[in-house]
Amino acid sequence: MSDMAKTENMINNKGTHPLVEVKNLKQYFPISEGLFKKRYVKAVDDVSFYINKGETLGLVGESGCGKTTTGRTILRLYEPTGGRIFYDGQDITHVDMMSYRRKMQIVFQDPYASLNPRMTIGDIIGEPIDIHKLASSKKERREKIISLLEKVGLNSEHANRFPHEFSGGQRQRVGIARALAVDPEFIVCDEPVSALDVSIQAQIINMFEELQEEMGLTYLFIAHDLSVVKHISDRIGVMYLGKLVELADSYELVFHSVHPYTKSLISAIPIPDPNTSRTSKRIILEGDVPSPLNPPSGCRFRTRCPYADKLCAEEEPKFREVGSGHFAACHHLEKIS
Ligand code: SF4
Numbered sequence: 001m002s003d004m005a006k007t008e009n010m011i012n013n014k015g016t017h018p019l020v021e022v023k024n025l026k027q028y029f030p031i032s033e034g035l036f037k038k039r040y041v042k043a044v045d046d047v048s049f050y051i052n053k054g055e056t057l058g059l060v061g062e063s064g065c066g067k068t069t070t071g072r073t074i075l076r077l078y079e080p081t082g083g084r085i086f087y088d089g090q091d092i093t094h095v096d097m098m099s100y101r102r103k104m105q106i107v108f109q110d111p112y113a114s115l116n117p118r119m120t121i122g123d124i125i126g127e128p129i130d131i132h133k134l135a136s137s138k139k140e141r142r143e144k145i146i147s148l149l150e151k152v153g154l155n156s157e158h159a160n161r162f163p164h165e166f167s168g169g170q171r172q173r174v175g176i177a178r179a180l181a182v183d184p185e186f187i188v189c190d191e192p193v194s195a196l197d198v199s200i201q202a203q204i205i206n207m208f209e210e211l212q213e214e215m216g217l218t219y220l221f222i223a224h225d226l227s228v229v230k231h232i233s234d235r236i237g238v239m240y241l242g243k244l245v246e247l248a249d250s251y252e253l254v255f256h257s258v259h260p261y262t263k264s265l266i267s268a269i270p271i272p273d274p275n276t277s278r279t280s281k282r283i284i285l286e287g288d289v290p291s292p293l294n295p296p297s298g299c300r301f302r303t304r305c306p307y308a309d310k311l312c313a314e315e316e317p318k319f320r321e322v323g324s325g326h327f328a329a330c331h332h333l334e335k336i337s
Contacts, residue, residue, distance in 0.1 A: 017089050018050035019218045020074060020186055026082035027066070027073045031293065041292045043069040045242040046083070048319075051186075056212065056219040058233030058250070060226050060265065062289055066242040067222045068109075071188040074220065075104050087186075102132055105179040109191035111171035115163040121174050122159035125149070128181045148177040152207065169200035173207070180211070189221045193228060205232050227269045230254050235325075238262045241300040242292055244319060248326040259328045260336055261285075261301050299331065307332050 027044040044066040051057045059067045073080050076097045084093045092100055108114040115124055125145045128134075135141035146156045152173040163171055172192060179187055189208065193201040209232060211217060223229045229236055230250055237247040238261065246259040257263050264283040285304045290296055299317050302308040311331050319329040330336070 019053040019088055021050040021086040022074060022083060023048050024083035025073060025080055027069050027078055028081040039293055042242050042295065043292060044073060047244050049237055049247060051218055051220060053218055054216055055234045056221050056232050058229030058236040059220060059222045059239060060229050060236060061239035063224055064289060065239040067239050068190055071190050071220055071222050075106060075188055102182040103185045105184040106188045106190060107175050107179050107192045110195050111168055111175050114175055115171055117163050120160055120162060124174060125177050125181050128178060132182050148181055151180060152177045168196050169204060172196060172204055186218045189219050191222055194223065208232060226265045241289060241295055243300055246328045252326055258322055258333050259330050260305050260307060307335055
């Protein structure tokens with residue numbers, strides 16, 4: 001890669017280089033209307049953030065807000081429509097991804113659909129080892145598979161079984177072992193616990209945390225449920241209709257959110273202790289998320305925002321720093337707090 005492709009301005013506010021950074025990322029999907037007309041679903045529209053090495057950035061928002069598309073575009077599973085993607089200081093927006101595939105992995109949401117039902121668990125985990133030629137003999141391959149199974153709380157006996165013989169939680173463990181097989185640095189965790197029972201969710205999240213500590217992993221942790229993300233994330237970004245509307249340290253975001261959309265998400269988090277009264281009321285948003293084919297003018301949240309006025313319809317709010325490392329996109333923050 002040429003020196004030109006190296007990023008020159010990749011210092012974050014902690015003075016270190018992020019492992020992953022996106023700048024003005026856009027992902028538009030074309031929809032044909034008639035013979036010559038095309039419109040675009042703006043799934044991700046001008047999104048910028050970074051993730052430091054060893055950090056977990058949570059990404060939350062309702063279904064269809066663009067969080068999964070953001071994760072997949074970073075991995076170049078979709079080619080970005082615009083913007084730039086950096087990995088460890090290198091611009092990877094247009095490079096051949098083969099050498100990055102090992103470093104950047106994904107764990108999918110649905111542990112039922114993401115595992116080939118005709119392959120044994122051993123072969124599912126062994127496949128990336130084969131593709132990247134990471135074992136020089138059958139014995140080494142087998143040892144690697146067993147070690148990966150043990151890492152995710154399974155054992156050697158599971159290697160010869162098929163996915164249908166496993167529970168949802170066990171299948172997700174297999175999905176994680178498959179991602180770990182190539183010894184990655186960065187994992188996009190795409191709603192990895194959403195399809196699981198609540199009792200299993202905590203076990204899998206704890207395992208993600210233990211693996212992060214043991215292997216120095218960096219995560220982009222995507223979920224629609226803020227109560228899931230807040231436990232594992234160092235920082236959290238909130239997306240609405242293809243835009244990042246707020247981003248802050250997890251504690252700051254949960255206890256001092258400023259954007260009305262984030263406030264509504266936080267007000268929906270269940271309080272575990274019934275004797276603890278909520279200081280803020282549950283905020284119920286009116287209406288549904290508008291279509292990304294035809295998003296509202298100005299602020300995209302304005303059709304559901306109780307504070308919306310003329311300015312909100314006319315001008316898109318800037319994503320600006322409102323406190324140290326705390327960013328939000330809203331014209332009227334002073335009215336809202
Ligand atoms: Fe609501 Fe206007 Fe702020 Fe958008 S810019 S969140 S519509 S007050």
